[in-house]
Amino acid sequence: MIECTWCGSAYEKHQLRCDNCGGPLPPLPGASAGEPPPPAPRTVPAPFERRIRYTSNASFMAGAILAGVGVIQGIAFTGIGAAIHLKPFLYIGPGIFVLLGGLGLLFLRHARRKAEGTLRAFREGTAVVGEIAEVYSDTSIKVNGRSPWAIVYNFAAGGRTVEGKAQSWDASAQDRRRGQPVHVLYVAADPAQNTLWPPLK
Ligand SMILES: [Zn+2]
Numbered sequence: 383m384i385e386c387t388w389c390g391s392a393y394e395k396h397q398l399r400c401d402n403c404g405g406p407l408p409p410l411p412g413a414s415a416g417e418p419p420p421p422a423p424r425t426v427p428a429p430f431e432r433r434i435r436y437t438s439n440a441s442f443m444a445g446a447i448l449a450g451v452g453v454i455q456g457i458a459f460t461g462i463g464a465a466i467h468l469k470p471f472l473y474i475g476p477g478i479f480v481l482l483g484g485l486g487l488l489f490l491r492h493a494r495r496k497a498e499g500t501l502r503a504f505r506e507g508t509a510v511v512g513e514i515a516e517v518y519s520d521t522s523i524k525v526n527g528r529s530p531w532a533i534v535y536n537f538a539a540g541g542r543t544v545e546g547k548a549q550s551w552d553a554s555a556q557d558r559r560r561g562q563p564v565h566v567l568y569v570a571a572d573p574a575q576n577t578l579w580p581p582l583k
Pocket of ligand 1: 386387388389390391400401402403404405
């Protein structure tokens, strides 16, 4: 089963282009880099933008949970504490919740910056052919007992080699090999904002 990264349509077998939205799908592992990206400015389909910003954004998920729990609990406990005339030193408990909430907000800010950099690379990035440097199971992240694949790639921008990293939950990622050519889009003013083209699931 292969899923279109742009709109979520699922197909039984691998194909190069999505029938539903027309978006290019990642080429099979070991294959060439495939069709180059169209010239900028590129349109980013709404379901794909949501995925980049929220549903596939681990920092956003972690931040939303921390901020939600932290802020709501912190306010609730502080309110209850005030209502029952709690001694000031007992505010350490709710204080920790407020700190968690603050940490959550930092995660959310990081998530938004990361998503905006990636979307900018998709919309207006310069296209270049890079190559895969490393593929490994990223055990620092676990969701329902599963870890994603990290795909590290290198590309040349402004006379130097830049490293990028993509995440994939698709088992086919492990078949991708060092040296395999890939299309990369990067923001000319800040090549740290980059992405693979087509994006991986
Ligand atoms: Zn599609």
